[in-house]
Amino acid sequence: MTSVTVRVPAKVNLQLAVGPLRDDGYHDLVNVFHAVSLFDEVTAAPADALSVTVEGGSIEGVPVNADNLAARAALLLAERLGVAPNVALTIRKTIPVAGGMAGGSADAAAALVACARLWGAGDADADLWEPAAILGSDVPFALLGGTALGTGRGEVLTPVQTAGRFHWVFALADGGLSTPAVYAECDRLREAEGWRPAPPQASQDLMAALAAGDAHALGAALGNDLQPAALSLRPALRDTLAAGREHGALGALVSGSGPTCAFLAESADHAGELTAALSKAGVARSAVQAYGPVPGATIV
Numbered sequence: 278m279t280s281v282t283v284r285v286p287a288k289v290n291l292q293l294a295v296g297p298l299r300d301d302g303y304h305d306l307v308n309v310f311h312a313v314s315l316f317d318e319v320t321a322a323p324a325d326a327l328s329v330t331v332e333g334g335s336i337e338g339v340p341v342n343a344d345n346l347a348a349r350a351a352l353l354l355a356e357r358l359g360v361a362p363n364v365a366l367t368i369r370k371t372i373p374v375a376g377g378m379a380g381g382s383a384d385a386a387a388a389l390v391a392c393a394r395l396w397g398a399g400d401a402d403a404d405l406w407e408p409a410a411i412l413g414s415d416v417p418f419a420l421l422g423g424t425a426l427g428t429g430r431g432e433v434l435t436p437v438q439t440a441g442r443f444h445w446v447f448a449l450a451d452g453g454l455s456t457p458a459v460y461a462e463c464d465r466l467r468e469a470e471g472w473r474p475a476p477p478q479a480s481q482d483l484m485a486a487l488a489a490g491d492a493h494a495l496g497a498a499l500g501n502d503l504q505p506a507a508l509s510l511r512p513a514l515r516d517t518l519a520a521g522r523e524h525g526a527l528g529a530l531v532s533g534s535g536p537t538c539a540f541l542a543e544s545a546d547h548a549g550e551l552t553a554a555l556s557k558a559g560v561a562r563s564a565v566q567a568y569g570p571v572p573g574a575t576i577v
């Protein structure tokens with residue numbers, strides 16, 4: 278068997294509603310995931326032992342040992358299949374690291390698909406759902422792609438119908454934000470305000486906008502309960518969001534736990550203009566254009 282390469286998309290959360298802190302330390306979430314055309318690629322090749330190589334522009338902080346989520350995925354799958362985890366994983370990263378776009382989870386999903394094929398586990402996609410959910414609450418969505426509603430800790434997924442294609446610009450920041458630190462800051466801010474949130478609900482305006490392919494309505498319905506916490510930890514992101522709005526973004530929000538900011542554009546041309554304007558404004562390390570929805574982890 279020769280090597281297998283899998284392409285896997287980043288996600289942006291169109292709605293991230295965070296409920297009260299549960300006794301088990303997690304939050305109930307309503308999470309509308311949307312897969313966008315920023316892709317990592319993971320290649321799995323036969324080898325004498327497990328190894329991880331990471332390539333790409335900004336890969337600081339990505340582990341090249343068994344802590345890498347792709348390696349954890351390979352180890353878990355090998356154990357379940359009863360095979361030796363002898364695979365050389367090469368990860369080509371485009372998804373920003375610790376950027377709130379679930380790059381590590383994407384690589385885990387890609388590694389599951391690549392290793393399943395390499396080890397002849399058959400096409401039973403369903404067999405990958407359980408290990409995916411064990412690896413992390415964002416991993417099942419990276420398998421599925423498209424647009425989906427996640428409930429529970431985010432891992433119970435229902436596909437959401439959308440019409441057409443939405444055009445996005447992502448402003449990438451220098452350095453990442455730790456997801457646990459952003460949740461902790463969210464809890465701290467709520468505690469300080471004496472505010473206990475109601476159980477989270479999916480936004481019907483958002484669902485209607487997606488079904489109609491209406492970018493203006495979608496821009497108005499975007500929401501992220503983690504945004505105040507991300508802005509508290511990284512106040513400069515306010516300027517980034519303001520710059521996007523000034524240049525006509527239909528919606529502007531922090532992606533997941535940040536610090537990447539997402540801007541919805543009217544069209545591909547508008548996204549191109551917005552990308553150039555954000556790059557020139559000096560409010561981000563770089564700005565990149567993408568579209569969604571796109572499929573989940575796919576063998577190329």
Ligand code: ATP
Nearest residue numbers: 345346374375376377378379380381382384456533
């Ligand atoms: P999320 O949106 O799911 O909260 P994120 O996009 O903010 O995640 P990731 O890029 O997934 O963050 O990475 C978070 C941390 O996970 C990194 O700082 C790194 O230490 C670790 N990590 C482990 N494996 C990977 C991987 N394959 N790619 C990136 N980071 C990884």
